[in-house]
Amino acid sequence: MTNRSSTVLSNIWLDQVLASLVLGERDQWADFGLVRPPEPDFPMEPVRWIGVKPVRRAIAKVDAADHAGRYADQLSRGLKDLMAAGIASHTGD
DSSP, X not given: OOOHHHHHHHHHHHHHHXXXXXXXXXXXXXXOTTTSOOOOOSOOHHHHHHHXXXXXXXXXXXXXXXXXXXXXXXXXXXXXXXXXXXXXXXXXX
């Protein structure tokens, strides 16, 4: 058995959204997150993937050099530091 009260409330909500969209109103219902287009705040996934590949290679290169007792090149170390800075900014450090 379904909960009729939640079904009724969702239909009222849907009616409000559809009415605002059809009438071309700019209110809270027409601007609801599920009906407006997504905001492009992040690059598309392929762009991120292209950017991540060199950083992953640099991390592996620096780690391999550290384990072998060598010093990795400056570019690889810089990319690894760039990744560490990005993690710190996301964790609030």
